[in-house]
Amino acid sequence: MNDVRLTKGQPSSRFTNFLRQYGALIGMVVVLIVFQFIDKRFFNPKNILGVLNSSTFLILLSLGIMMTMAVRGIDLSVAQVADASGVxxxxLILKGYPIPCAILIAVGFGLAVGLINCIIISYLGVPAIIGTLGMMFIIRSIELSLTNGAQPQILFTLSPRRIGAFNFIGQGHFGPITVLMILCAILCIVFYFLKERSVLGRHMDAVQGNVRASILSSIDVRLVFGLAFVFSSIICAIVGVMLVSRSGNAVPRGVETYLTDCFVAVYVGTLFSKNRRFNVIGTIIGALFVGFLSNFFTLIGFGAALKNLFNGIFIILAVALSVLQNNKR
Incomplete structure (x- = not known):
């Protein structure tokens, strides 16, 4: 009799496990299909390629935030790092510096900010939210000082011979595939192996799971915690360079509009992990979903209010499911 009950319960159990593992993905696909029924332009190949191209910045910024959240931290300075790197x-290009040199200095700025965050947060014990909040205001002040009160740094008026190579980063393409999409794919692969397939990634998962157990396992928690902020700042600096290359100008505080979408993408990404952990693939899927969501509201002429409503719903849903998953253990 017990065997019969067990047999009858197996399909239900398998279905429940299937929903836990793939329910979020199925739900997103259903939402996108509904969007197509509402507006036939949504699945147009040109529209899809446009969303993929514009989502490259959101994906990379989300990966930067995800790295810090994966070690129980948070980096509030990511937008300012991207902004300042772009400025x-x-x-430097306006002053006549060689383009490779200008790019290296901008990315080096991101590295320097990451190292400072690493020191003050990991080794001086300043809480991450306070340390990065302070860094955010410091960078914003530097940025405003450099631009004499937020004056745009305009590049698109320069000779194509002078900045053609730089513009190719953000505006070049190979057929329907843009250089931005290629760079984004390369960086995503790098961060996938860094976070999901390396010793550092395993240590980050251990820190996220249980800090005390990680210390007892001889993991250098401070180093792991600090490196997450270093990699976060580096990728955000690269995003800043990419944004300027695409738009042809640098506008202080221009990246702050991405922050809310980044947090939504990171939290939605946890729905694609069995343990509801922060992960690279889930974050990429979450960022793409947010990108398509924003594109749909643009197509139908809805404003930011409705978009923010859905962002709030998805954050609450992701966190609620994570809490329910933990309570069942």
């Missing part, structure tokens, strides 16, 4: 590369 720096634009100013």
């Amino acid at each position: 720096i590369v634009a100013m």
